[in-house]
Amino acid sequence: MNTEENKLSKKREKSILELLDDAAASIDGSQEKTQSAHEEIELQLFSRLQRIGLNAIDRQHETLVRHLCNLYKVMVGIRLNGPTLKEDALLKITLDGLTEYTVKHFQEEENYMVYIGYPESDNHAKIHKEFLAKFLEIRNKIQESNSHLVNDLFFLVYKWLFDHINREDAKIATFYKP
Numbered sequence: 001m002n003t004e005e006n007k008l009s010k011k012r013e014k015s016i017l018e019l020l021d022d023a024a025a026s027i028d029g030s031q032e033k034t035q036s037a038h039e040e041i042e043l044q045l046f047s048r049l050q051r052i053g054l055n056a057i058d059r060q061h062e063t064l065v066r067h068l069c070n071l072y073k074v075m076v077g078i079r080l081n082g083p084t085l086k087e088d089a090l091l092k093i094t095l096d097g098l099t100e101y102t103v104k105h106f107q108e109e110e111n112y113m114v115y116i117g118y119p120e121s122d123n124h125a126k127i128h129k130e131f132l133a134k135f136l137e138i139r140n141k142i143q144e145s146n147s148h149l150v151n152d153l154f155f156l157v158y159k160w161l162f163d164h165i166n167r168e169d170a171k172i173a174t175f176y177k178p
Contacts, residue, residue, distance in 0.1 A: 052173035
């Protein structure tokens, strides 16, 4: 990534982080404002999602963004209400869904890379494994009653998802044009 692309990426990232903070700060607990803020975040996240041109993988990336949006909603709920029993239950369901789908996506993407003979499939799988280790480490800490780490997990997944798609997954599409 050249310097200009890096600056643009940081500018885009900063704007979504500012948007997240603004949305979370504007939520006063009313259902209408909360829903409006969540919808705005979802629109912003989906607008940043690069489609690589491989339909099955693109659909899975969209599903990962939906899981990320769900994690955002739980994160805001914890900010507003604290770690209540309800929020803890929602967090567990959300983390389980995100974890399960991430593992499934990685397995399917790795199988696809082998199927098409992608020469960097081993390195790509290694990147998945390293991310999953970081993800699971934070998730496990959250499940040990450290719900304040939800923000860390959200931003880890957010940054990784968009960087990984734009860099690594885009290479798969460049290699294999159906």
